[in-house]
Each structure stands twice: as C-alpha cells, then as structure tokens.
Amino acid sequence: MSVDRDQVLRAAAALLSRKSTATMDEVARAAGIGRATLHRHFAGREALVRALEERGIQEIEAALDAARLDDGTAEEALRRLIAGVEPAAGLLSFLVTENQLFEGEVNEGWSRLDARVSALFRRGQERGEFRFDLTPAWLTEALYGLVGSCAWAVQDGRVAGKDFQYMIVELLLGGARRSVEK
Amino acid sequence: MSVDRDQVLRAAAALLSRKSTATMDEVARAAGIGRATLHRHFAGREALVRALEERGIQEIEAALDAARLDDGTAEEALRRLIAGVEPAAGLLSFLVTENQLFEGEVNEGWSRLDARVSALFRRGQERGEFRFDLTPAWLTEALYGLVGSCAWAVQDGRVAGKDFQYMIVELLLGGARRSVEK
DNA sequence: TTCATATGAGACGTTTTTGTCTCACCGGGG
DNA sequence: CCCCGGTGAGACAAAAACGTCTCATATGAA
Numbered sequence: 001m002s003v004d005r006d007q008v009l010r011a012a013a014a015l016l017s018r019k020s021t022a023t024m025d026e027v028a029r030a031a032g033i034g035r036a037t038l039h040r041h042f043a044g045r046e047a048l049v050r051a052l053e054e055r056g057i058q059e060i061e062a063a064l065d066a067a068r069l070d071d072g073t074a075e076e077a078l079r080r081l082i083a084g085v086e087p088a089a090g091l092l093s094f095l096v097t098e099n100q101l102f103e104g105e106v107n108e109g110w111s112r113l114d115a116r117v118s119a120l121f122r123r124g125q126e127r128g129e130f131r132f133d134l135t136p137a138w139l140t141e142a143l144y145g146l147v148g149s150c151a152w153a154v155q156d157g158r159v160a161g162k163d164f165q166y167m168i169v170e171l172l173l174g175g176a177r178r179s180v181e182k
Numbered sequence: 183m184s185v186d187r188d189q190v191l192r193a194a195a196a197l198l199s200r201k202s203t204a205t206m207d208e209v210a211r212a213a214g215i216g217r218a219t220l221h222r223h224f225a226g227r228e229a230l231v232r233a234l235e236e237r238g239i240q241e242i243e244a245a246l247d248a249a250r251l252d253d254g255t256a257e258e259a260l261r262r263l264i265a266g267v268e269p270a271a272g273l274l275s276f277l278v279t280e281n282q283l284f285e286g287e288v289n290e291g292w293s294r295l296d297a298r299v300s301a302l303f304r305r306g307q308e309r310g311e312f313r314f315d316l317t318p319a320w321l322t323e324a325l326y327g328l329v330g331s332c333a334w335a336v337q338d339g340r341v342a343g344k345d346f347q348y349m350i351v352e353l354l355l356g357g358a359r360r361s362v363e364k
Numbered sequence: 365t366t367c368a369t370a371t372g373a374g375a376c377g378t379t380t381t382t383g384t385c386t387c388a389c390c391g392g393g394g
Numbered sequence: 395c396c397c398c399g400g401t402g403a404g405a406c407a408a409a410a411a412c413g414t415c416t417c418a419t420a421t422g423a424a
Binding site: 174 | 203257310311331332355357
C-alpha cells in the first residue's frame with residue numbers, strides 16, 4: 001500500500017535524465033503513482049530534484065568507496081569504479097546534465113566526487129600508468145561523458161548491456177587505435 | 183541592427199544543451215536580444231528547436247563533407263572530422279541530448295549522420311587501423327559524448343579551448359593508458 | 365534630413381503547470 | 395466487524411510561461 005520512495009526516485013531519474021522537461025504528472029505516472037501522492041512525498045519539483053541529487057551523489061560516493069581507488073594499480077581501480085558505477089549510470093548522467101542547472105553555487109557533494117575521481121587519474125599519471133598530456137580534469141569529464149553515452153546507448157539498444165563496462169574501460173584506457181600488444 | 187540568426191541559434195544551443203528547461207526569455211537574453219525579437223524570428227519554442235535541429239544537422243553534415251571521410255587513413259579522416267566539428271560542438275551536443283528524448287520517430291537527418299560516422303569507424307576497422315572489439319556504433323556514440331563533454335568542459339574552463347581537438351582525438355584514438363610507441 | 369525597418373521593453377490575455385484540497389476507496393490491524 | 399492511514403482521481407486557484415500586440419527608439423539608406 002505504502003509507496004516505495006526508492007522506486008519512485010529511480011523511475012524519476014530514468015525519466016528526467018531522458019526528458020528533463022517532463023511534468024510532475026508525467027513523473028508520477030512513470031513511477032506508477034498519482035500526482036497527489038508524488039506531492040505528498042516530495043514537496044515540489046525542486047524538492048524532487050534535490051532528493052534525486054542527494055541520492056545520486058550518495059550512490060556514486062558509495063561506488064567510489066567500494067572501488068578502493070587507492071588500492072593496487074590505477075587501472076585496476078578504474079575498472080572497479082566503472083563496474084561499481086554501472087547500476088547508478090542513470091543517476092550519474094542525470095547528475096552530470098542537471099548539475100549545470102544551478103547557476104552560481106556548485107553542489108558541494110558533486111565537487112567532492114569530482115576531486116576523488118581526478119585524484120585517481122592523477123595517481124595513475126604519477127605511477128606512470130596514464131599519459132600526462134591528458135589532464136585529470138579532462139579524463140574525469142570524459143569518464144562521465146562515456147558513462148552517460150554508454151548508458152543511453154544501452155537503453156536504446158545500440159550497445160549490448162553486458163558490454164557496458166568493457167566498452168567504457170577499453171575505450172577510456174586503450175582508445176580505438178589498434179596498437180602493438182605490449 | 184539586424185539580428186544575426188546564426189549567432190542566436192548558437193547561443194540558444196549553448197544554453198539549451200545545458201538547461202533544456204530554459205525559458206524563451208532566458209534564451210533571448212542568452213542571445214543578447216529581446217523576447218519579442220526572438221519570437222519574430224522563430225514562431226515559438228517548437229520552431230526554435232526545429233531550426234536548431236535543422237541547422238545542427240546541416241553544419242555537421244557540412245563538416246562530414248569537408249572531412250573527406252573516405253580519403254587517406256581513417257585516423258586522418260577522424261582528425262579532420264573532429265577539427266571540422268569543433269565550431270559546431272554546441273549544436274552537436276544539443277542534437278545528441280535532444281535526440282535522446284525521442285518520442286516516436288527518429289530524425290531522418292540524424293540517422294544519416296550517424297550512418298556516415300559509423301561507416302568511418304568501420305572503414306578504420308577494415309583497414310586494420312581500429313580495434314574490432316569496439317563496435318562502430320559505440321565509437322560513434324563515444325565520439326558524440328566526448329565532443330559534448332569537452333565542449334562543456336571548455337565552456338566551464340576545466341579544459342583549455344586550444345586543446346579541444348587534441349584532447350578528444352588523443353583520448354578517442356589512444357586512450358589514457360601509457361603504451362609503448364608503435 | 366527623412367524614411368523605412370528592426371529592435372527592446374513591456375502590457376495583455378491564454379495556456380500550461382504547479383501546488384493544495386476534498387472525497388471516495390481500499391486494505392490491514394484492532 | 396469497524397476503523398484508519400495511505401492512496402487515486404479530480405477540482406480548484408495560483409504561478410509560470412507562452413504568444414501577440416503596441417509603442418518608443420535607434421540604425422542605416424535614400
């Protein structure tokens with residue numbers, strides 16, 4: 001009988017990341033509940049987006065923790081991170097696009113995530129694993145972009161779901177060029 | 183005195199690709215014109231988006247033509263393409279995100295672009311330049327995602343504008359991993 | 365200068381979306 | 395059995411955005 005708040009947020013993220021102009025009514029129907037009930041759980045659109053952000057940042061941060069970014073090689077850590085981020089790919093792409101929405105103040109939690117991911121790439125550079133000519137900031141952005149793109153591509157059937165991690169990891173690490181095996 | 187339609191479309195794309203919920207008034211101010219003038223040039227929001235799509239597809243198609251995708255190595259062609267696409271990066275990222283909220287029919291012009299880019303990657307594979315384990319469809323999506331991410335990173339100052347082409351090309355072709363020179 | 369044209373600002377009515385409310389209903393616990 | 399908390403549907407007003415209009419102004423050409 002009672003609404004599953006988690007399931008509502010998930011449905012909202014899935015819809016809003018694809019169509020950010022969706023009305024509250026559309027969000028409610030996508031979550032399979034009435035508009036009145038949606039308003040009972042989230043004061044308004046603003047509150048819904050905030051809850052989405054909070055939850056997204058929370059999940060990504062958990063993925064960062066679970067990936068143990070400081071253990072082993074940076075490449076291994078990156079593979080663990082991408083694997084751990086997959087379930088939250090929808091929320092991540094929502095965060096990436098929506099993060100630009102708030103002019104002025106940048107979400108504090110988001111910049112914290114940013115810093116941790118950048119640190120991973122910097123560690124890889126310092127270990128001699130990653131190239132120096134691609135900045136950690138750019139690699140971080142590229143990671144977000146690729147995760148978002150791949151999530152969309154999977155959703156649209158252009159990429160097989162089981163290849164999600166592989167496609168991202170291989171492109172991000174090795175690139176498209178065929179190179180001599182080392 | 184007269185409004186530069188091109189500049190308006192560019193500003194609109196830059197804003198709408200980041201904030202698709204932007205008001206017509208916000209779009210107008212982003213373009214540095216009044217709301218009334220915006221309505222004089224584009225009948226409404228729908229017409230504006232249509233014009234944005236049309237112009238975006240037109241510019242990307244022109245870039246594809248200019249890049250001579252069938253000449254020389256696929257890598258050279260890809261470099262030419264990325265260089266030629268840079269001025270239209272804002273429009274491209276708008277197209278990519280807008281195309282995600284497909285409601286029914288997919289834009290015909292867009293799928294034509296898609297096919298041409300995919301063909302380039304397929305040619306690279308057949309020439310032995312590109313890896314076979316990364317599908318042309320995924321490489322195409324990844325290219326779009328990286329262009330959009332980089333355009334956005336440049337706009338926010340996280341990546342230097344002069345590095346736009348280099349960052350995309352190098353990551354897409356060679357990846358982040360430091361590898362033995364071939 | 366004079367005139368035609370295009371613009372910005374803003375007023376306005378309309379439409380869409382939002383947020384709140386009421387009410388009937390449904391299902392589990394007393 | 396009867397409550398009772400949570401829900402869906404819909405009504406309703408307020409708010410926001412849209413689209414159109416007028417008017418004063420500025421720019422460039424004749």
